[in-house]
Amino acid sequence: MDAKLIKIDSLNFHWKKNSDFQLSVPSLTINEGEKILLLGESGSGKTTLLSLICGFIAPLSGNITLGNTSIDELNAKNRDRFRADNIGIIFQQFNLLPYAKVIDNILLPLYFSKQRSSRLNNPYQTALDLCNSLRLPEQTKNMKASTLSVGQQQRVAVARALIGNPSLIIADEPTSSLDMSARKIFLDLMFSQISENQSTLLMVSHDPSLADHFDRTINIEDIIERSH
Numbered sequence: 001m002d003a004k005l006i007k008i009d010s011l012n013f014h015w016k017k018n019s020d021f022q023l024s025v026p027s028l029t030i031n032e033g034e035k036i037l038l039l040g041e042s043g044s045g046k047t048t049l050l051s052l053i054c055g056f057i058a059p060l061s062g063n064i065t066l067g068n069t070s071i072d073e074l075n076a077k078n079r080d081r082f083r084a085d086n087i088g089i090i091f092q093q094f095n096l097l098p099y100a101k102v103i104d105n106i107l108l109p110l111y112f113s114k115q116r117s118s119r120l121n122n123p124y125q126t127a128l129d130l131c132n133s134l135r136l137p138e139q140t141k142n143m144k145a146s147t148l149s150v151g152q153q154q155r156v157a158v159a160r161a162l163i164g165n166p167s168l169i170i171a172d173e174p175t176s177s178l179d180m181s182a183r184k185i186f187l188d189l190m191f192s193q194i195s196e197n198q199s200t201l202l203m204v205s206h207d208p209s210l211a212d213h214f215d216r217t218i219n220i221e222d223i224i225e226r227s228h
Helices: 046-054 076-086 102-112 114-118 123-133 138-142 150-162 180-197 208-213
Strands: 004-015 018-031 035-039 061-066 087-090 168-172 200-205 216-219
Touching: 004 046, 004 200, 018 046, 018 200, 035 046, 035 208, 046 061, 046 168, 046 200, 076 087, 076 114, 087 150, 102 114, 102 123, 102 138, 102 150, 123 138, 123 150, 123 180, 150 168, 150 180, 180 200, 180 208
Parallel strands: 035 200, 035 216, 087 168, 168 200
Antiparallel strands: 004 018, 004 061
């Protein structure tokens, strides 16, 4: 029986300034090692659900468990610490430090997580190995992130998310700016590294054509409960 990595029960959330938006998820389970695509239209609640799983925001009620930790029971400071130790995030806009070197962008999570840093014998070499595996040219390591192409910046964002072997990788629309052939290359590279790290992937998209690349596709409309 597969071990559960994420378990959600009776989750409820709404933004205080927007009472019209309410997110209710009765139940969701994601197993360790799964590659999950979460599909939904803009405004459907995909990014809000990711923010709840990552602990950027807290639910009004219900439970979110990641591994053996109930994220909903942690205060904001401890949620931040837990996220730094256990979750690698690939943001839609990458969120790289534009004037920092590529290598420093990749190593950044280790400054915030002793746990992730302690898993590596040689963090600098690990960062270089990730660059090589993700087909980033050798000379890019000392270049400023802002000078890279969009495709290269995406790969730096993947390397940064993966360094230190977090158990969960969250990706928010990382392929939205790529054409179809570049999208396949990017996904193949990302999947290869995630499998090597034995991480679980939860990726959000509005593009159903990506479904064949994943172990399982979840449509957000199938897991949320609409109020009548």
